[in-house]
Amino acid sequence: MSPADLSTALLAVVVPIVRQRPGGEDLLLTPDDIILERPKNRDHGDWSTNIAMKLAKRVGMNPRELAQGIALEAEKLDGIASVDVAGPGFINLRLDAAAAGQLAHTIVTEGSAFGTNDSRVGEVINLEFVSANPTGPIHLGGTRWAAVGDSLARLLQASGAQVTREYYFNDHGAQIDRFARSLVASYLGEPTPEDGYGGDYISDIKDRVVANYVGDLSELDPEELQEAFRREGVELMFGDIKKSLHEFGVDFDxxxxxxxxxxxxxxxxxxxxxxxxxxMFEKDGALWLRSTDFGDDKDRVVIKSDGNPAYISGDLAYYLNKRERGFNRCIIMLGADHHGYVQRLMAMTAAFGDEPYVNHQILIGQMVNLVRGGEAVRMSKRAGTVVTLEDLVDIVGVDAARYALVRSSTDSNLDIDLDQLQKRTNDNPVFYVQYAHARTHNVARNAKDSGVDRSVFAPETLTHETEAALLGALQEFPRVVSYAAESREPHRVARYLEEVAGLYHRWYDNCRVTPQGDDPIEPVHHTRLWLNDAAGQVLRNGLTLLGVTAPERM
Structure with a gap:
């Protein structure tokens, strides 16, 4: 029995009871009002609801008394093994084995669609992430956003939203000029400018500009030379960034x-x-946004007194551009050094007549550090000063890198233990989850060789405690997906998958899918194959949402 089915069944119980009470006859209730949660202690049942506590005051009853009345009728429902009332009025429900086990059939039947939901239908989202300046390889902070941003896009799409992945290409401003000067210095054999960029990649880009340039660079005057290296160098650098992201499994629309x-x-x-x-107002020869009217700590210069646009001018134009393209949710992922931007961007949003934190949302990610042998890894041969996406992937591979970057809340600094991620043991979280998925396929292969298939489904045979625990966790997957999308927290999926993997391994140790020795094949063996395949499907669906592969053999 799915949560939706259980909510609908409970609604049919609740409505007649409350309508007998003064004030209850006009209550308009839907299944969405019956909120079901998993009890923290599995001994308390499969599901718990606080519906009696929500309605008691409106119908003039003691919450526990109302809960007891609901419980008496709920016990008569098909698929309900028992109902208990706890505390001030919580209703705990336990499903019978057949009703609980039906989930395995549902998951296998729905396949890759299991876990999808419609909680974000109607949202047209522009999700902007990474957006690293094309002045060097992507550093670890940008790599974290690449993994998290792509996973968040998948979660939002799985929840019914229309999502456009967008990369803001910063090809305007002082940083591009410094990049061009660094390339020119390398070409002329001069030292890197004090405010320039170092690292082997500068020499590499310079060599490629020289090789690709049509004409003779030596004939250009200094201004023309810098423009040539700016134009060609930025294009080459951005091509490298796109290639790195694509190989990391991240592509932008x-x-x-x-x-x-x-x-x-x-x-x-x-x-x-x-x-x-x-x-807007004028002051000291400049044009200002009166952002203090919208909660900012100070007004902001938009056009400077020399007539040049201030940085916020681009923010104003870009946000308006997104809204004019039809996006009703604009989400931007920024690095830890951008906390100060949030207030001004929300003020800007309000100035345009939109709702801050609804039409416009800013996510701030914290720093990432690599650790090897207990010590921080700080330098990159290619970038010279920072560790890059390529450095991380070269060491641990795409799957381990993406999983490690997405499994922790972006609100926290992240230390990635490279030694742990290179282990093929249960200490390595991505290996632990992938191995569980590979094991489900191994079980299925062995079952086929033994003549066990899915021709029989007898959910009432799934009575072992590890089966109940595994089914209980699998049932949670759609809710986890929906909540992770709503809260913008893909790490919840990773932690959930680790829980499922642990429960699957325990079930594997206790329940056989194939009969032992010459024992006959019984309905329970066929049914356990359904449960095995259901667990594999959920692990596969979850890993896909994280952009991590689900190997069938390891």
Whole structure:
């Protein structure tokens, strides 16, 4: 019995009881009002609901008294083994084996669709992440956002949202100029500028610009030379970034160029809209956004006194551009050094007449450190100063890198133990989950060789305590997916998969899918194969949401 089916059945019990009470005859209840949760202690049952506590005051009853009335009727429902009332009015329900075991059939039948839900239907989301400046390889902070952002996009899509993955290409401003000067210095054999970029990749990009350039670079004057290296170098660097991300399993639907905002008049249009709304003012020769009216700690200069646009001008134009493209949710993932931007971006959102933290959401990720032999890994041969995406993948591979980056809350600093991730033991969390999935396939192969198939399904035979525990966890997958999407926390899926893997291994140790020796094949063996395959399906679906492969053999 699914949670939806149980909620519907309980609704049929609750409605007649409350309608007999003053104030209850007009209550309009739906199955969504019957919220079911897993009790922390499995001895308390399979599901718990607080519906009696929610309705008691409205119908003038003691919560526990109302709960007891509901419990008496709920015990008569098909598939319910027992109902208990706990505390001030919690109703704990235990399903009978047949009702609980039916889930295995549901999961196998739904396949890759199991876990999908419609909780985010109607949301058209622009998810902007990574957006590293094309001045060097992606560092670990950007790598974390690549893994988390792509997983979040998958979760949101699995929950019914329309999602566009977008990369904001910062090809406008001082950092690009420093990058170009660094390439020119390398070409001329001069030292790296003090504010420039070092590392082997600069020499590599310089050599490729020289090889690709049509014409003679030596004939260019200094300004033309810098422009040539800026144009060609940025294109090559960004090509490398795209290639690295693709090999990491991350591809974007849109690559948006910052320059486009300044070249198409988008900045001027955004400013004019705010001026028309009365939110701009002039002071000291500059044009300001009166952002303090919307909760910012100070007003912000949009056009400087020299006539050049301030950085926030691009933010204004870019946000408006997204909204004009039809997105009703704009989510941006930023690094730990961007905390100060949140307040001004939310003020900007309100100035445009939108709702902060709803139409516009900012996620801040904390730092990532690599640890090997108990000591931090700080340098990259290629980048010179920071550890990069390629460094991490070269050491542990794509699967381990993605899983390690996504399994912890982005609110916390993350230390990745490279020694642990290279182990093929249960101490390595990605190995632990992948091995559980591979084991389900091994069990299925052995079952086929022994003549056990899924031609029989007798869920009432799944009575072992490890079967009840595994089924209980598998049932949670759709809720975990929905909540992880709502809270923007993909790590919840990873931790859930580790729990499922542990319960599956314990079930494997206690319950045989194939008969022992010359024992006959019985209905329980066929049915356990359904449960085995259901566990494999959930592990596979969860790993897919994290962008991690689900190997069939290890």
């Amino acid at each position: 849109v690559y948006f160029h910052e320059n486009e905002l300044h070249e198409t008049g988008a900045v001027e249009r955004a400013i004019q809209r705010l001026q028309d709304a009365g939110h």
